[in-house]
Amino acid sequence: MEGLKKSILASLWFMFLTLPIMGVFVNTIDKSVTWHLDRVLYVGVAAFILSYLWRFMLERKEKGQKAEEQASVEKVTLFSKLMVNPKIYWPALIAVAGFAVAFPKLFSMYQVNVMTSALIYVVLGLGLNIVVGLAGLLDLGFVAFYAVGAYSYALMNMYWGISFWVALPLGALLGAFCGILLGFPVLRLRGDYLAIVTLGFGEIIRLVLENWGTFTHGPSGISNIARPEFFGFAKGFMAQINFMYYLMLVLVIFTIFVVNRLKNSRIGRAWQALREDEIACQAMGIDKMKTKLMAFSLGATWAGMVGVVFAAKTTFINPASFTFLESAIILSIVVLGGMGSILGVILGALVLILLPEYMREFSEYRMLIFGATMVLVMVFRPQGLVRDVRKKIDISAVKKALGGAHE
Amino acid sequence: MEYFLELFFSGLTRGSIYALIALGYTMVYGIIELINFAHGEIYMIGAFVGLVVAGILTSFGFPAASIIVLASIAAIIYAAAYGYTIEKIAYRPLRGAPRLSPLISAIGMSIFLQNYVMLSQTSDFLSFPNLIPEFNFLGKYESMVGSSDFVIIVVAAVVMVALNLFIKFTRMGKAMRATAQNRKMAMLVGINVDQVISATFVIGSALAAVGGVLIASHIGQINFFIGFIAGIKAFTAAVLGGIGSVPGAMLGGLILGWTESFCTGYVSSDYEDVFAFALLVLILIFRPSGLLGKAPIQKV
Numbered sequence: 145m146e147g148l149k150k151s152i153l154a155s156l157w158f159m160f161l162t163l164p165i166m167g168v169f170v171n172t173i174d175k176s177v178t179w180h181l182d183r184v185l186y187v188g189v190a191a192f193i194l195s196y197l198w199r200f201m202l203e204r205k206e207k208g209q210k211a212e213e214q215a216s217v218e219k220v221t222l223f224s225k226l227m228v229n230p231k232i233y234w235p236a237l238i239a240v241a242g243f244a245v246a247f248p249k250l251f252s253m254y255q256v257n258v259m260t261s262a263l264i265y266v267v268l269g270l271g272l273n274i275v276v277g278l279a280g281l282l283d284l285g286f287v288a289f290y291a292v293g294a295y296s297y298a299l300m301n302m303y304w305g306i307s308f309w310v311a312l313p314l315g316a317l318l319g320a321f322c323g324i325l326l327g328f329p330v331l332r333l334r335g336d337y338l339a340i341v342t343l344g345f346g347e348i349i350r351l352v353l354e355n356w357g358t359f360t361h362g363p364s365g366i367s368n369i370a371r372p373e374f375f376g377f378a379k380g381f382m383a384q385i386n387f388m389y390y391l392m393l394v395l396v397i398f399t400i401f402v403v404n405r406l407k408n409s410r411i412g413r414a415w416q417a418l419r420e421d422e423i424a425c426q427a428m429g430i431d432k433m434k435t436k437l438m439a440f441s442l443g444a445t446w447a448g449m450v451g452v453v454f455a456a457k458t459t460f461i462n463p464a465s466f467t468f469l470e471s472a473i474i475l476s477i478v479v480l481g482g483m484g485s486i487l488g489v490i491l492g493a494l495v496l497i498l499l500p501e502y503m504r505e506f507s508e509y510r511m512l513i514f515g516a517t518m519v520l521v522m523v524f525r526p527q528g529l530v531r532d533v534r535k536k537i538d539i540s541a542v543k544k545a546l547g548g549a550h551e
Numbered sequence: 552m553e554y555f556l557e558l559f560f561s562g563l564t565r566g567s568i569y570a571l572i573a574l575g576y577t578m579v580y581g582i583i584e585l586i587n588f589a590h591g592e593i594y595m596i597g598a599f600v601g602l603v604v605a606g607i608l609t610s611f612g613f614p615a616a617s618i619i620v621l622a623s624i625a626a627i628i629y630a631a632a633y634g635y636t637i638e639k640i641a642y643r644p645l646r647g648a649p650r651l652s653p654l655i656s657a658i659g660m661s662i663f664l665q666n667y668v669m670l671s672q673t674s675d676f677l678s679f680p681n682l683i684p685e686f687n688f689l690g691k692y693e694s695m696v697g698s699s700d701f702v703i704i705v706v707a708a709v710v711m712v713a714l715n716l717f718i719k720f721t722r723m724g725k726a727m728r729a730t731a732q733n734r735k736m737a738m739l740v741g742i743n744v745d746q747v748i749s750a751t752f753v754i755g756s757a758l759a760a761v762g763g764v765l766i767a768s769h770i771g772q773i774n775f776f777i778g779f780i781a782g783i784k785a786f787t788a789a790v791l792g793g794i795g796s797v798p799g800a801m802l803g804g805l806i807l808g809w810t811e812s813f814c815t816g817y818v819s820s821d822y823e824d825v826f827a828f829a830l831l832v833l834i835l836i837f838r839p840s841g842l843l844g845k846a847p848i849q850k851v
Contacts, residue, residue, distance in 0.1 A: 168603045170606025337790075519659040522652045522653070
């Protein structure tokens with residue numbers, strides 16, 4: 145009964161809220177007013193149903209928290225159990241690998257193209273994951289490094305005719321260099337200040353690209369960027385697209401390998417410690433500045449490298465591809481997937497990039513859903529799709545061998 | 552000299568608007584240490600509500616003077632309602648979560664609101680009627696300070712004085728200051744902290760809506776994206792003055808307005824937004840606590 149009253153109130157409240165924005169459209173030039181009251185009615189019905197769901201989810205979350213506190217043992221989900229079990233893990237990995245290799249043979253050119261862009265976002269997500277997920281530094285200008293990579297290839301190709309294979313490491317280096325350049329002064333700022341500074345930096349880069357017309361061709365962008373040469377292979381248009389896909393696949397595997405190694409390395413542990421508690425971390429003798437700078441520039445390296453691939457793939461770039469929204473998309477990949485978790489970020493990228501692509505009729509609602517997802521994930525499932533599982537060394541066997549003498 | 556004065560007053564107009572929006576950032580930050588990323592969108596929604604109400608009233612043939620008053624009141628009510636709702640949905644369930652969580656939630660909210668307005672209205676620029684009637688009060692100096700500039704400056708000044716009095720002397724204002732100083736202690740002495748936080752969002756949003764209607768009527772067009780840039784600039788103003796400090800936000804707004812106005816006037820108009828962002832980056836690097844702010848003490 146109490147719930148019904150609350151839901152009716154919520155429904156009325158949301159109808160009131162959406163009335164002027166969704167319910168009316170005015171045109172002040174020809175002084176016409178169009179009413180869409182039916183939309184407001186839908187909002188009311190939706191709010192009524194959703195408010196039940198909202199309360200149910202909140203209750204469940206609270207119960208979950210209490211249960212976790214009481215149990216005091218870290219709960220291992222079925223999924224992560226499966227992931228650790230080698231009987232399931234290896235065949236699954238081989239199946240995925242086989243599918244990935246056979247993909248261009250099985251599907252059309254369009255699909256391959258879409259998949260290549262999804263893989264670009266996988267690498268971007270993994271790069272940002274180092275900065276946000278592992279080190280806990282919120283970077284809202286990540287796309288600036290992506291732009292640096294893309295523009296460095298496009299400009300070097302246009303002015304000096306530098307080939308893709310030379311540009312790829314150069315783009316990565318430039319990305320890292322810009323990461324250090326920006327990171328050095330701003331990394332002593334705390335979380336939310338850092339977020340805003342990186343946002344400002346991203347916007348400055350975009351505005352400069354847009355306004356420095358004589359050098360970057362301004363808003364009209366750079367076209368006819370050379371596609372990469374594959375040492376005599378892949379002469380046709382079709383084959384080039386397939387090779388682009390394989391190139392991205394190799395890059396993804398390389399990224400996963402490196403990020404995975406980094407995560408469990410000394411520096412990776414330092415990042416995670418820094419994320420949890422900065423002051424305690426300093427007390428432990430970790431060089432805060434160096435560690436943060438490492439995370440920042442390593443993240444930027446991936447963005448720079450993928451930027452080169454992006455420029456080569458589309459053969460046309462302009463500043464409109466590097467807006468804040470792009471940063472937000474990459475951030476929501478990391479957040480939705482599960483901050484810190486590699487598998488989570490990959491799943492997040494595939495879901496967020498492929499889903500709107502295949503559901504064309506929803507594509508204009510894409511950003512709306514992104515925004516809502518970010519809020520909902522933070523409220524109900526802050527760990528994301530896949531919870532980051534830390535590698536632990538099981539010492540119970542050692543304890544047993546010692547016969548509990550030290551306890 | 553005349554050009555200088557012109558730039559001076561256009562900077563003053565801009566600065567007053569930035570200050571109005573910056574107050575929302577500063578008040579919220581002062582109390583819950585959260586950058587309310589969706590605050591720029593509240594300003595945008597305020598402008599849209601103003602446009603819709605003004606459009607409806609014009610079609611009914613209301614007189615111009617009543618339209619601006621009614622449109623502003625509607626915008627204030629709606630912006631306050633949106634601010635209240637956003638706090639309840641996106642921030643309240645996250646009290647006590649790690650710092651990054653409410654910030655990401657706020658960014659999500661901001662993207663959501665932008666697209667909500669874009670899909671339900673349009674992504675094109677809509678023309679906003681000039682609600683402030685022309686009145687010539689300066690004779691030959693009319694070109695420097697137009698009537699809408701004058702109204703903006705006066706309204707902003709009045710609102711800020713009122714806000715200062717509110718914070719100093721009313722019960723709620725005192726509760727706000729207490730909560731900003733120490734939330735746990737405020738709770739212990741019987742202040743309803745949830746209520747105070749809601750009130751902060753409501754007041755901040757209402758001020759942003761005033762700014763929204765005024766600037767929309769001044770510039771003459773709006774679209775769903777105006778909140779983003781205005782939000783960042785207002786945030787710059789808040790940081791410049793020292794985030795958390797109410798007089799700081801006003802000072803920061805004015806300085807930012809003048810910087811932009813003089814830089815575009817004397818240097819180049821292409822890089823208008825770059826000046827604001829560059830100023831933001833510079834302040835954060837050299838004086839993150841702002842002009843009137845206090846450096847935060849890190850507690851272990």
